[in-house]
Amino acid sequence: MPSRPRVCYGMTLAGGGAVTVRAWRSSGGTMRQTVLAPGDAAARHPPADGLAESVRSGNATAGCLAVQESLTLWLNSPLVSRVKAEKVLPSLLDIQLPFPLEDCIYRFVEFRRTPEGTVSALVCAARRTAIQACLERYQAQGTDPMLLDHEGLALWTQSLAEYPVDSRRRQTPYRVLIYLANDHTTLVIGCGERYGNAHSLQMPISPTADDGLVNRLRLILNAGLPSGVGVQWLFCIARAGERTMAEMLHRSLTRDWPGPLTLIKEPTSFLARALCERALKRGPLRCNLRQQIFTHAAVRRAADARARAAAVGILVAGLLLAGFSLTSRLLGERQFNRIKAEIAAVASELAPGMTIPYGREIPEVQKAWEKQVLLTAPFLDAFAPSLAPRLAAVVKAGQASAVRFETLSLRRNSLALTGVAEDWDQCGELEQRLKALGYTVKLERQEAVAETEVRFTVNAEGGGP
Amino acid sequence: MKGNTLLVLQACALAIFLTGILVSIVTIRQNLGLSAKIRGKKETLSQLAAIKQTRDRHQAALRVFESLSNAAPAALASLGHAAVTNATPEIRERESRNLTAGWTLHQMEVVFSEVELNQIPCFLHMAENERPPWRLVECTLASSRQADGFGRVTLVMEAVGKSGKPDGGRQTADKGGESTVKR
Numbered sequence: 001m002p003s004r005p006r007v008c009y010g011m012t013l014a015g016g017g018a019v020t021v022r023a024w025r026s027s028g029g030t031m032r033q034t035v036l037a038p039g040d041a042a043a044r045h046p047p048a049d050g051l052a053e054s055v056r057s058g059n060a061t062a063g064c065l066a067v068q069e070s071l072t073l074w075l076n077s078p079l080v081s082r083v084k085a086e087k088v089l090p091s092l093l094d095i096q097l098p099f100p101l102e103d104c105i106y107r108f109v110e111f112r113r114t115p116e117g118t119v120s121a122l123v124c125a126a127r128r129t130a131i132q133a134c135l136e137r138y139q140a141q142g143t144d145p146m147l148l149d150h151e152g153l154a155l156w157t158q159s160l161a162e163y164p165v166d167s168r169r170r171q172t173p174y175r176v177l178i179y180l181a182n183d184h185t186t187l188v189i190g191c192g193e194r195y196g197n198a199h200s201l202q203m204p205i206s207p208t209a210d211d212g213l214v215n216r217l218r219l220i221l222n223a224g225l226p227s228g229v230g231v232q233w234l235f236c237i238a239r240a241g242e243r244t245m246a247e248m249l250h251r252s253l254t255r256d257w258p259g260p261l262t263l264i265k266e267p268t269s270f271l272a273r274a275l276c277e278r279a280l281k282r283g284p285l286r287c288n289l290r291q292q293i294f295t296h297a298a299v300r301r302a303a304d305a306r307a308r309a310a311a312v313g314i315l316v317a318g319l320l321l322a323g324f325s326l327t328s329r330l331l332g333e334r335q336f337n338r339i340k341a342e343i344a345a346v347a348s349e350l351a352p353g354m355t356i357p358y359g360r361e362i363p364e365v366q367k368a369w370e371k372q373v374l375l376t377a378p379f380l381d382a383f384a385p386s387l388a389p390r391l392a393a394v395v396k397a398g399q400a401s402a403v404r405f406e407t408l409s410l411r412r413n414s415l416a417l418t419g420v421a422e423d424w425d426q427c428g429e430l431e432q433r434l435k436a437l438g439y440t441v442k443l444e445r446q447e448a449v450a451e452t453e454v455r456f457t458v459n460a461e462g463g464g465p
Numbered sequence: 466m467k468g469n470t471l472l473v474l475q476a477c478a479l480a481i482f483l484t485g486i487l488v489s490i491v492t493i494r495q496n497l498g499l500s501a502k503i504r505g506k507k508e509t510l511s512q513l514a515a516i517k518q519t520r521d522r523h524q525a526a527l528r529v530f531e532s533l534s535n536a537a538p539a540a541l542a543s544l545g546h547a548a549v550t551n552a553t554p555e556i557r558e559r560e561s562r563n564l565t566a567g568w569t570l571h572q573m574e575v576v577f578s579e580v581e582l583n584q585i586p587c588f589l590h591m592a593e594n595e596r597p598p599w600r601l602v603e604c605t606l607a608s609s610r611q612a613d614g615f616g617r618v619t620l621v622m623e624a625v626g627k628s629g630k631p632d633g634g635r636q637t638a639d640k641g642g643e644s645t646v647k648r
Contacts, residue, residue, distance in 0.1 A: 307471055315478035321485030325492035332499045339506040346513040350520060362512055369516055375565040378625050379526035387601040388589040408606040 005060035009036075010275030011143055012064060014181040014238065018141050021269050023276030033276060035269045062275040063145030065134050065289055067152045067186050067200035070126035072109075074197075077119045082111055085119035093123055103127055105294065109153065109287045110195070122195060124150045124287045131294055146296040147279050148289040151271065152198025155179055156188045157285050158274030159234055163262055165193050172230035172259045176221065178249065179236045179271070187217065189224040195285060196224055214252045221257065231259035236267045387412065390437070390463060397433035401426050403456070415439060417458035427456045439463045530568065530597060536627035539595040541575055548588035552580035559621060568625050572602065577618040579609060585618055592622060599624045 007024045023033040075092045077085040089108060094101040106125035114120050131148065138145055159177050179186040189196040199220045201213070225231065233253065235246040243263065250261040264270055278286055290296055295303075347361040348354075351368035391410055394417075398405050403421040415434070421427050424445060431443045439460035446455045530536070545554040560572040577585070585606075592599035603621035 304471060308474060311471070311475045311478040313478075314482045315474075318478065318480075318482035318485035321482070322488045325485070325489045329492045329495060329499075332496050332503070336499060336503050336506065339503060339510055343506060343510050343513060346510065346517055350513065350516055361509055365513060365516060369520065372520070372565075373523070375563075376520075376523035376527060378564060378570045378623070379530055379568075380523050381623075382530075382598060382600055382625060383526055384600075386589075386593055387604065388586065388593060391589075391601070391604055392586060404608070405606065406608050408604070410604040412602070 005280060007059040008276040008279040009059070009061045009143070010063075010272040010279065011061065011138065011141070011145065012271045012275065013137055013141060014183060017182070019269055019272045021272035021276050023273070023280060025280045029281070031277060031280060033269075033273055035266075035272070060147060060279050061143060061145045062147040062149055062279040063134070063138050063143070064149040064151045064154055064271065064275055065126050065131065066184065067150075067198045068184065068202060069130040069134060070124065070150055070289070072122060072124050072150065072152055072195070072198055075121050075123055076114060077121070079119055080117050082119050085111075085121065089121050089123070093125065097125070099127060103129075105131060105289050105291050107287050107289065107291070109285050112194075122285070124153060124289065126150075126289050128294075131289055135290075135294065144296065146290065146299050147275070148294070149275055149278060150198075150287050150289065151179075151186060152188050153195065153285045153287055154271060154274035154278055155186065155236070156190055156195045156198070157283060158270060158277060159188075159236075159264070160193055161274075161277060162264070163234060172232045174225055174229055174231045174257070174259075175234065176225070176231050176253075176257075177234040177236065178217070178246075179238070180242065180246070181238045185213065185217075187220055189221070199224075214249060217249070217253065218256065221253070225257055227256065229257060231257040233259050233261045234264060235261065236264040236270050238268050238270075393437055394434070397430060397437065401430040401433055403427065403430050413461060413463065415458065415460040415463060417460075418456070420453040420455050422453055424454050427454060430456075430458070434458065434460055437463060527566065527568075530625060531566070533596055535596060536568075538571060538597050538599060538624035538626040539592070541573055541592065541599065541622060544591050544595070544599075545575065545577070545588060548591050549577060549580055549584045552577045552584075564625065567627055569627065570623065570625055572621060572623045575618075575620040575622055577620075579615055580618055582606065582608075582614055582616050582618065585620075589620070595624075597624055597626050 005025075007022065010021045010023065012019045018038070020036040021033050022036055023031055025031055073093070073096060075089055075096070077088055077092060079085040079088065086108070090101060090106075093106060097104065104125045104127045106123050108121045108123050110122040112120045112122075134148065135144070155177055159175070165175070173191055175190050175192075177186075177188040179188070183202075185201040187199045187201070189198075201216050201220075231253075233250050235250065237243070237246055246263060247261070254261075266273075290299070343361055344356075347356050347365050350365045354364060354368060356364045387410060391408075394408065394410065394415060395405075398417075398419070401421070402423075403419050403426050405417055405419040407416070407418045409416040421430070427443060427445050431441050434441045440462050442459045444457040444459075541556050542554065545552075545556075555574075555576040555578070557574045557576075558571065559574050560570070562570045564570055589601055593601070599622045601620060602623045603619075605619040607617045609615040609617070
């Protein structure tokens with residue numbers, strides 16, 4: 001089956017007749033359904049082999065196994081871990097079954113945690129012979145459903161979809177759906193949105209056979225419902241004109257379990273609608289009993305196609321990984337070689353005529369450059385700032401500080417001064433002015449003993465470029 | 466048969482994927498080493514580029530000198546005569562060093578024995594504005610004990626030039642501006 005079919009034909013068989021619904025899902029997820037008339041060619045032969053239409057256009061066909069041919073059961077494992085519980089649940093199921101587990105197909109459709117924290121699972125199982133018989137019935141009607149759903153689960157989820165649980169109705173926490181088909185009656189019991197169980201009565205309904213049916217129903221409900229609890233009663237009467245019977249049954253049953261009656265609209269196509277809805281939409285309690293040898297050819301092909309696509313994807317991913325890796329390696333080596341070539345070019349330009357060993361570019365070039373720089377540095381030095389402005393600035397600083405220089409020696413990075421000042425503080429002023437010119441100043445002053453003037457010596461470093 | 470084909474396909478896909486993973490791991494390890502090498506080489510290249518940049522600046526400075534119409538530095542004696550009155554500079558060559566492309570670095574010592582100090586900036590200004598320029602490298606001043614504003618000035622000047630020695634090596638400029646070479 002395609003992973004997300006867009007169109008589904010849901011077909012139910014009851015009392016020798018077939019009801020077919022064609023449903024399609026829009027890209028927005030909206031469902032539209034049409035009940036196909038029995039004479040309609042599409043109704044008689046909804047994609048019989050499930051091959052061409054399903055695979056090419058993403059369609060699906062769905063049928064269901066009746067409740068009397070299958071079972072649903074809540075299994076309680078003593079384990080807390082779901083993974084571990086999934087391993088022991090088949091054994092627990094085997095114990096519950098009156099026939100060998102190998103003779104049946106089963107699916108665990110829901111897992112829940114019990115108040116004790118252990119894992120509880122709802123299993124849907126059917127005997128292989130029952131599945132085979134059901135498929136043969138469908139094939140006799142000219143179709144081969146890709147999905148074989150469970151009647152009880154389908155009825156329950158569709159009732160929740162069309163008549164959602166009203167959380168305000170706390171007095172009726174339970175819900176009972178009674179599906180009255182031509183040849184049988186199906187009873188689905190649940191609490192809130194939780195599916196409980198489904199039962200089937202092989203009794204054709206008749207307005208005159210009320211007592212027998214009511215008694216059988218009451219017997220089943222006694223086992224599944226606490227006495228006196230409120231129940232929301234849903235009746236789905238697949239035969240027309242049986243409203244009075246539904247009301248009669250409801251009156252009888254509400255004596256023990258009071259609750260309002262809801263009659264399902266368009267009851268004849270209710271189950272077929274349910275099958276379509278479940279096939280087209282994701283949701284809880286989804287089940288397909290066409291497993292293992294019963295798997296539809298189209299489904300198997302689709303699964304094979306997915307497996308092939310996955311394998312091809314992995315293969316391509318592997319090729320891309322290898323390709324990217326090799327490309328990155330090549331690009332890296334190319335970049336490395338390019339830089340090496342650039343280094344060789346620059347080195348040979350800086351040290352012409354020299355043979356430079358690989359990896360010794362810097363020392364060799366530096367050696368060559370040290371020789372060359374002596375020959376060219378004076379040209380650049382000619383553009384260096386002149387010392388003359390600095391000489392002028394130093395002289396100006398002396399004049400501003402009112403000191404008299406006796407000797408002055410100025411070089412690019414040093415300054416030496418000797419002189420006299422009338423005042424001790426004038427030397428300090430000179431020191432500050434020289435510092436402002438960027439010099440690191442060392443000032444020495446001599447105490448004026450006999451003289452009135454202070455002699456000083458300045459040794460300064462720095463002074464800018 | 467189909468099942469076998471799918472199995473072979475899946476096995477091949479898995480093998481190629483694992484190979485891809487293996488190749489990726491090996492490549493990542495190799496690339497780590499390679500990227501370290503590339504970083505080292507880039508560092509080398511940047512150091513060489515820095516040297517080249519300095520060399521280019523030197524070359525540019527040389528080109529400026531090459532473009533000068535007159536490659537001989539001006540005679541300091543003449544400049545001294547023009548800028549300083551009442552003093553005759555003693556001019557000595559301190560150093561002469563051959564540079565590249567036929568250029569020579571001349572370092573001259575100019576000594577004004579007793580000169581009015583405020584005339585020195587004018588001399589320096591004139592010398593530095595010559596083409597090729599003279600450049601003050603070192604300056605020593607000693608003020609005179611006899612008169613304020615006078616002193617002995619020793620200037621070390623440097624110039625790059627071609628076509629022989631400026632001032633003819635050692636010289637003294639007399640008051641009339643005629644140079645006398647001292648040996």
